[in-house]
Amino acid sequence: MSLETKREKIDTIDAQLIELMVARLSVAKEIAQEKARTHQPLTNKPREQEIFDKLDQQVASEVRPYVHTLFEDLILVSKQYQAHLIKEIQDQAEQN
Numbered sequence: 635m636s637l638e639t640k641r642e643k644i645d646t647i648d649a650q651l652i653e654l655m656v657a658r659l660s661v662a663k664e665i666a667q668e669k670a671r672t673h674q675p676l677t678n679k680p681r682e683q684e685i686f687d688k689l690d691q692q693v694a695s696e697v698r699p700y701v702h703t704l705f706e707d708l709i710l711v712s713k714q715y716q717a718h719l720i721k722e723i724q725d726q727a728e729q730n
């Protein structure tokens with residue numbers, strides 16, 4: 635397989651990843667709205683541990699640390715987005 639073909643494969647995978655990441659952030663938004671409504675904390679460490687435990691079982695050891703890092707970043711970004719949304723909801727509530 636040529637380098638060009640391999641890069642086309644990566645482009646196809648990236649398009650799928652983008653769709654999935656946007657879908658994941660959309661669910662994170664729904665969770666943030668519920669957290670704001672019910673005054674729950676942003677971070678849920680047991681839930682994060684559950685995700686990493688599943689990942690450790692699912693992913694081959696050779697790439698496990700790299701996928702682990704990817705998920706740390708994914709969860710960090712998800713929480714940054716949620717924190718922004720929760721602040722927006724709280725600011726709006728204060729104005730009313």
Ligand SMILES: C=C(O[C@@H]1C=C(C(=O)O)C=C[C@H]1O)C(=O)O
Nearest residue numbers: 662665676677678681682709712
């Ligand atoms: C999405 C949530 O909020 C946070 C973000 C998580 C994630 O992106 O997977 C997991 C747990 C929480 O720390 C949640 O509480 O489920």
